[in-house]
Amino acid sequence: MTKYIGKSMSRVDGVAKVTGKAKYAAEYSAPDLAYGYVVCSTIAKGKITRINTDEVLQIPGVIQLFTHENRPRLACFDLNYKDQDAPPGSPFRPLRDEKVVYNGQPIALVVAETFEIARYAASLVKVEYEQEDHDTALEHNLHRGRGPKSGVASLLKSPPPKPRGDFEKAFQAAPFKTTGQHIHSVEHHNPIEMFASTVVYEKNGKLTIYDKTQGAPNSQMYVAQVFNLPFKDVRVISPYVGGAFGSGLRPQYQLFLAVLAALELKRSVRVSLTRQQMFTFGHRPATVQNLSLGATADGTLDAIRHDAIAETSRFEDYFEIVVNWSGMLYPAENTKSTYDLVPLDVFTPLDMRAPGGVTGVPALEMEIDELAHKIGMDPIEFRLKNYTEKDMDQDLPFSSKELRECFRQGAERFGWSGRKPEPRSMRRGHTLIGWGMATGIWEASQGPARAEAVLTVNGKLRVTSATADIGTGTYTIMTQIAADTLGMPIEDVIFRLGDSDMPLAPIEGGSWTAATVGTAVKVACEDLGKKLFKMAQKMKNSPFADVKQDDITFADAHIRLKSDPSVAVSLLDIVGTNGGRAVSETSTSLPSMLEQRKYARAAHSAVFVEVEVDEDFGTVRVTRAVTAVAGGRILNPKTARSQIVGGMVWGISKALEEESVMDHQFGRFMNHNLSEYHVAVHADIRELDVIFVEENDTIVNPLGVKGLGEIGIVGMPAAVANAIFHATGKRVRSLPITLDKLL
Amino acid sequence: MNRFSYSRPGNVDTAVGELTRHEGAKFIAGGTNLLDLMKENVERPNHLIDINHLALKTIEDTEDGGLRLGALATNADTAYNDKVESRYPLLSQAILAGASAQLRNMATNGGNLFQRTRCYYFYDTGTPCNKREPGSGCGAFNGFNRIHAILGTSDENPETRCIATHPSDMAVALAALEAIIRVTGPNGERTVPIADFHRLPGNEPWLDTTIQPGELVTAIDLPAKGFPDYYAYIKLRDRQSYAFALVSVAVGLEIENNQITDARIALGGVAHKPWRKPEAEAMLVGKTVTEADFQSVAETILSGAKGYGHNTFKIELAKRAIVRALQRAAKTETES
């Protein structure tokens, strides 16, 4: 019964958010709260030789200055510092010793009675260094590329696929070919909420931590292991997150510093970062990719080579799936791909919305566009001719793939048939108009999770799971799933998340929360339903005494006989038989690996974009865009559309504006504020249209959902770049495409 | 941010007096620039004199047919003022091309003139900058200088080098309009033509303007000639709104019987002050709209321009912007 699933519904947490009732990590208070302000290094590599601690401690209101010199002894094994998203290597430990390993590294924490005093005192901290030469430029170090080390994280991120056929031979023989180098800049997540942790030091010495995170249990585990505390003494709460985009997948350094200060001072402490400091930890890595494609005379894509080199830190091997996408999109017989890392004096990169996908797919899709152009084929026709029904590298069929339908519906909505194929053929005065399209893809995955469902004594359904809602709509869709599973009116369902005391859920990333936690919620509600049914059967004069579970249904807060819905028992009456106690059930859901392993599972999209380019100035406007998505079952078209539109906006930003620029003289990011780190503003965004193509999938997970958090961004940058090519005849392969690249 | 004391004088003389008495004090108007710089520890005033209660908010006609803009009138109130819109649409357009609606509601005309460069290094105390820390060096010179100047820079002596730009849009229009800035200081009132208000970095890049410590801008006088019929403001930037100019051009023309009788061209985003080149403007006067050679005018304005790597594209971009702005002002632009 689906009364709510599949319906457009406003966010259940919307009112709390717009009225300010929703509290974020830095908004919690505690009696006697002290405030920490972080001091960051201004060199990229070297040693700290002196810090003027005594002077700083004399400032009235300053409580303590924590540095590597006076920090307490902490866990000494790397393993203790590994969080759920830690790549192979040795995680960064704030205040570990005098070494500076990147520019912006947190090297001291001033704690004071007020935030203002802490900030002022931090401005007076003077640090002397012994500087060493640093190396931060990927372009100058490509020769140092080497394969990533493997570790636990590599179980989730597959290495480059094995070669197929003979690329060199096929490429050489190909009558049509293209080769290009693609350069992607560093990006920082920059959610609007800055990272913050409010650590409440309870009377019994336990910690209650309000943290900005994409997984409260992840922060709990980190704190417990690093500070050698029992898990039960550390509770992490994070009900609302003001955006994260992956930055909350790892505990950030303010959490470490706030906990350290609270434990040392035996006092509650809050540490929040500034916007500038939001540029001092993980980021989307700079990546250089070389692609070569070859096609036969009839337009069969025959050869693909995709090599990528990305930056990482000196201490961890962060890596992404960049070169593995072509095997899921095109049936070329001859392929070869490599993925290498260059360790530099920077902080470890970090997953950021569609990590790897929005790097590798746009490069591939720009070359596909180029090849189609060279052959003289329409880009959609070329993609249809080279459509694959299976994942070539894994040799598995797709659990479902309605990409053809995305092409068809997207093209129709956009009016693609009116396109003149020649570049520069559509213009108005100095304005060149271009139409471009591209494909997007993102893997659909599911993990294990737990959830608890409780029917309260007054007949409300309360469901909990320690997942996060980073603004994606998790609260809302989980409420819908719970309501439908137990046939409850939605007003009587409360879903809660973001608390390490709740049943365990994995970090919220990779577009898998709807599938992972959604399934857990469904199972918990089903299990609770079974329990309630059994209780109903035992009630006096129960109409269900001889009825099987299969013969009943849950509707309008009642258990009803399918064959005669008037035969019913209300859930409120059932819970009433429980001696004044609520009825609860906690369940675990596991993906059915055996079945899933037989298929490749992915969401797809087709993106269509119109741009206007000023011929003289190189300024680009995206005047309209259509994305057609095949993303399995759509639980809530309204929140789903928001996800896709958000991805499209970011895709436009990434294609045209977004870039963290490092000055390699200092190894420091220079445009570290939202005035100079450009993301799309309202004026940049015109018409955006989203189509959800119907796609039934019984394999991906019991809900049939594929996750929509990332698919919206993946196809966008290439569609914009391809439209710019169509408008101008210029193929710009380095993102963002700022106006100087088109002059 | 350091600690500071605060006062709120009620009249100009008290304000000027307070500033003269307090070494290290600063006026604060809308605060949209000063507060940001204080948070970054770039500006460290020990005393703030809030001038928002001074009676300098009006916009009124002057005797010689011009318009007087109060120093504390907001950018929004100025841009949407009927008289400004009808008589000085160039100014209105330039202001509205800047910042965002929220910022323009706070920003004042006086504060806009004094806003400091957006050079990344100037803002980041973790890097060298001669403007912020005299003698420390110029981070931008060999660094990331995409938004930096191509004209009138000071690039020889490492200790006084500066290639920063003045970021204001409003000031570019004021330069084209030849506005007069009214200033009150410890020695009374004086007027400063906009062309002399901002300065080039020279050997003292830490000085942005020729205004002396203790002087308060009270008003901006616009001369009668406002170029309401033939004008254009073109701003080229990295996104459609809420970004500073990479290059901007303000053009005002007077055209009688198809003949250009007066021409003003001012550039923003290219120098430490709004940039004008009188001989280029002279090349237009006396020409008919069709015979005027906009391209040579652009070449003349950019003669001597120099790029520093990331910003070299600005030279060509500025030329194209000048040509387009002249076409738009002269109404000869092809449809777009």
Ligand SMILES: Cc1cc2nc3c(=O)[nH]c(=O)nc-3n(C[C@H](O)[C@H](O)[C@H](O)COP(=O)(O)OP(=O)(O)OC[C@H]3O[C@@H](n4cnc5c(N)ncnc54)[C@H](O)[C@@H]3O)c2cc1C
């Ligand atoms: C994100 C962002 C984007 C922006 N984009 C643009 C843009 O695209 N184009 C643009 O032109 N501007 C832009 N601005 C800058 C904005 O226009 C200025 O910050 C604003 O005009 C400053 O005015 P204010 O009144 O707030 O000045 P304040 O911040 O109050 O003061 C600035 C300085 O002027 C001094 N001062 C103020 N008034 C007087 C006076 N009457 N006499 C003497 N000294 C005085 C102060 O002491 C201070 O040093 C942007 C600003 C921000 C923050």
Ligand code: SF4
């Ligand atoms: S250009 Fe000027 S403001 Fe920028 S770093 Fe150099 S000296 Fe400082």
